[in-house]
Each structure stands twice: as structure tokens, then as C-alpha cells.
Amino acid sequence: MNYQQLAEEFVLTVKSMNKSSFMMDLNRYSKGEMLVLNYLFKHQEESTVPSDLRNYTKTSSARIAAILGSLDAQGYITREIDRRDRRKILVSLTEQGRSVACAYHNAMLNRLASVFEHMGQAESQAFIERLKDFVEAGKIINSQQEDQSQEIERER
Numbered sequence: 001m002n003y004q005q006l007a008e009e010f011v012l013t014v015k016s017m018n019k020s021s022f023m024m025d026l027n028r029y030s031k032g033e034m035l036v037l038n039y040l041f042k043h044q045e046e047s048t049v050p051s052d053l054r055n056y057t058k059t060s061s062a063r064i065a066a067i068l069g070s071l072d073a074q075g076y077i078t079r080e081i082d083r084r085d086r087r088k089i090l091v092s093l094t095e096q097g098r099s100v101a102c103a104y105h106n107a108m109l110n111r112l113a114s115v116f117e118h119m120g121q122a123e124s125q126a127f128i129e130r131l132k133d134f135v136e137a138g139k140i141i142n143s144q145q146e147d148q149s150q151e152i153e154r155e156r
Contacts, residue, residue, distance in 0.1 A: 022111065029108050036067050037076060040093045041101035047082070048091045076100060 017023045028034055039056050040048060054064045068091060071077045076097030082088035093101065116124035 022115075025111070026108065029104065033067050033071055034104060036064075036071065037093070037097060037101040038105060040077065040091065041098065041105060044093065044098070049082075049088050050091060053091070071097065 029038070035057055036053055039053060043052075050061065050064050050068065053068075054061055057064065068077065068079065072079060074097075075094055077091055078094055079089050079091055082090050119127065
């Protein structure tokens, strides 16, 4: 089996996916403002501080500050000083933010469910298992490459 050819086919498939409106919406759901809204929606019962969002999104503090500023301007979140620790800012959804996050979340789930229904149960389950395998293999390979890079740096 030629893994280079498979890699090329994968890259071409991913590139073509990025041009579909469905994938663009899915991508939008997993980045930036929508990712933060979704996090806040799923963690409504918890106190959330900007560093929680930074860690979850794996972005910079400046990027989180910009996202929060935009969400605040749109009326989707509130920010207030923690009464127990005045150094902390607590972030929470407004009713409007909760409504937007819930609507977008449900719309994405419905669209994905429609795709899986079109594929059929067996194919959908197989796809998800293969995707999990792919992601896990990527983590293993990435970890090995990071270990090799660190070893090379130590040898210098």
C-alpha cells in the first residue's frame, strides 16, 4: 500500500470539504466566538474565567480578550468581578447568548444527524470509529515527533 498516495488523496478530500457550506458551518462551530459560546453554554453551572476559555480553545489571552469583547458587544455575555477573588473576572452567558448558542448547537446536531441518517447506522458508526482511530494515531505520531525533536535539541 502506498501511504504517500493515500495522504495525497486525504489532503485533496479535505481541501474539497473546505469549500462546502456544510463544512464551513461545522468549522465555524468549532472556532472563535462559536467555540467560546458553546463552551459557556455547556458549562453554565460553573464559574468560568478567561483562562478557562484560553485553555479550552488553545489560543492566546489576547485572542480570548478580543472574542469576549465581541461577544459582550453583541450582548451574548456578561463579565463581572468575582466577589470572592477580585482579581478574577467571571464570564457568563446572557439570555440572548444562551439562546444563540442553543440554537446553533441544535442546528449543527440536526445537520450532522441528517448526514448520518443518509449514510446509514452501520456506516456512520464505522466512520466515527475510524475517525477516532485516525485522531488517536495522529496524537501518537505527533508525540513521537515531539520526543524526537526534544532529543535532537538536547544533543545540540
